[in-house]
Amino acid sequence: MLFYDFEVFANDWLVVIADTDNQSEKVFVNNEQALIDYYHEHKNDIWIGYNSRHYDQFILKAIICGFTPQAINEWIIIDHQPGWKFYKDFWKIQLYNFDVMTNKFRSLKQLEGFQGHDIRETSVSFNISRELAEEEIEEVIKYCRHDVHETMHIFMETITEFESQVELLKMFNLPLRNISKTKAQLSAFILDAKQPAVPRDDEFDFTFPDTLQINKYTEVLDFYKENKDYNKVLELNVAGVPHLFAWGGLHGARNNYYSEGYFLNIDVESYYPALMIEYDYLSRNVKDPAKFREVRDTRLKYKAAKDKRQAPLKIVINGTYGAMKDKYNGLYDPLMANNVCIGGMTLLLDLIEKLEPHCEIIQSNTDGVLVKLRHYDDYDLIDDICYEWEQRTRMGLEFDEFVKVIQKDVNNYILVDAEGNYKSKGAYVKKLNPLDYDLPIVNEAVVNYFVKGIDPEETIFNCTELVKFQKIVKISSKYSHARYGTRRMNEKVFRVFASIDENDKQLCKVKDGVAEKIAYVPERCFIENGDIKDMKVPGKLDYWWYWTLANKRIDDFLGEDK
Incomplete structure (x- = not known):
């Protein structure tokens, strides 16, 4: 290599x-x-x-x-x-x-x-x-x-990205030149998908799934029947939760929600691929639709056996929907993409409608719903309702149990299970990794507070690793340069830290001669663009700036404006 x-x-x-x-x-x-x-x-x-x-x-x-x-x-x-x-x-x-x-x-x-x-x-x-x-x-x-x-x-x-792609080439006996393709391009190639010589003109001729049973929230069906504008959305209160219906999925959540009890996160297994298979919503450009089902079934078999070969097949399965909306891809078929999206939303609304009388809806998203049971004994009742939905729609559901939910909004939440393990989403609380490590000490402080009950001050002031306090700043091409105090900076990427040293300045971005503030950059900071992996916190680091930011984010979750 x-x-x-x-x-x-x-x-x-x-x-x-x-x-x-x-x-x-x-x-x-x-x-x-x-x-x-x-x-x-x-x-x-x-x-x-x-x-x-x-x-x-x-x-x-x-x-x-x-x-x-x-x-x-x-x-x-x-x-x-x-x-x-x-x-x-x-x-x-x-x-x-x-x-x-x-x-x-x-x-x-x-x-x-x-x-x-x-x-x-x-x-x-x-x-x-x-x-x-x-x-x-x-x-x-x-x-x-x-x-x-x-x-x-x-x-x-x-490296798993590379290994999966190489394994995929081996599985389907593809020439090595295909290592250069994107995942979406590979999906189209493996499924032998080619766009028709004469483009179709039926993008909005979608149909609802024939198994759909919606009796209460019929205005959602009317919205899609009457609407052919991707910019329009429907805002609707569903089961006491504000929901947004659009062309990319549904989203709904109780904002600033914090509660303990018995929660079930109900997700549809491999939702979009399942819709393509069970309702013939796969791109019409695929030469042999049975091949897609075969790939999906093989992947599920490998996944159940914890066989690593499931990973490359996931590329084909998960890459197909996005490719159906890409006009440069062989799988391009906007009608079927709309069928998948609208079918997925309405079937999930169907499930919510059936669950609503028997539990509290906390959140819903593209492929699942989070509910709170009124009593743990209601588990079997909820399971029966879900089973009826599964049998009728030919979809499969997965259950995860949690005992605590902290939710800022639909895009920011923490779910904690009985063992103290947690699942999180959103910039404030997501689990970080070496290629996504921005203000890590603040994320850690917020999560520790909600999951373990640890005061943010303890998390922040006991940390001595400088890298955990870093804020990585990129100056986009919209701006001519960055300015540190009065000094013009030629770099485009900076690593900044909050400082108590009065000699340190503020980093700004400049456009048309006007300096603008950069989000989450303190008014006084020092820049360290060298290697800091093993560096300890210097005396001038402003711990209190990070403590203030962590507390603000905690208040944002709780809906407290201080």
Whole structure:
């Protein structure tokens, strides 16, 4: 495997390539022929990069095809055009490219920052119009090498993505070139889905499931029958809970809800794939719909046996619905996507309607409902109601029991079970990981308070790891630069900490000469963009800023305005 990263300037370009097979490195600077020769030696290897699907692979292909890196760089970066449109024969260049970028809204520098790694950037500006000096080239190589190594770190953190994709190719005997495809593209390829020669014009000719039984909330059915506008939504009180019905699912929750008792989280198993199978809502572009059922059934068998082979099949199953709404995908079929979405919402409303007289509805979402039992003895009654719904709709339900619910709104909640384990969702309380590690001490303080009854002051003031107090800030392209006090900053990504030192300043973002505040950045902060993995908290850290923020978030959950 090769990990690679390109840097392109007005009159120079370079690429750093790390070969993991023999633990060697190659650097090419303004030497097209040497790079082309290297490519031919390694054209059967897998080339791995960050955002390489949209950028680096096209720089390489452009060089191979005789174009300048500057031309394709300008096409992608300045003109905001997709690389594949630059030259019609790019697809003929064999390149097994795998992109480790899993979130298009996160830059490589942000992910480096979350991990506590060095995020300092080269001082060599990409706006330099002259040829770079030798020392400038060396500095760019140093930082490019750093990014290649960071890409390797991210690859290891997300290696299951790669392993699943490789296993999928093996399962279906697909050529290695398919390693470059997105999950949605792979789903279409495996299901042999191709769009019709003449586009259909029936996007809103959807039908409700023939098993649907809604007697009380019929205005929801009327809303979808009469509405052909994706921007319209229906707000409705369902079972005492404010609900929103739209074209992407239903959502409803009791805001600022905090209670203990007997709770059941009722989820529909593999809901959207099941709807596609049982109600013939699969994309009409699929050559053999039975193959989709076969893939789903095989995955469920593997999942029950705790067989790792379930993971690659999940790519096909879960990628299909999204692909049905992508007009560039072979699975594109907006009518069937609407059938799945509306069918899923209305069948879930059907279940809520049946449950409503016998329990308290706490929350509902796209594929499930959370209820509170009036008495634990009501479990069998609820189970019977759910069983009738399952038999009638041909869907399957999964139950999870909880004893405490803390809910800010539909997108932010904590569910705690009898053993003290918890499930959470939302920016305030989500479980963090090395590639999503922003203000971790605040998340920890909020969760500890609600789950374990620990005072936020104890969690925050007893922590000595600096990385837990980090706030990673990215200045978007909408802004010209960042400003720290009165000093213009050239970097785009910063790691900031609240400070009690009066010599420290505020970090702002600047647009059209006007400075704007950055969310969750304290009025006085210090910046540490070096590696901080093993650093301890310095004396100037403002613990109280984090304590105040944690308490505000706790109040937000409880609906208390202080």
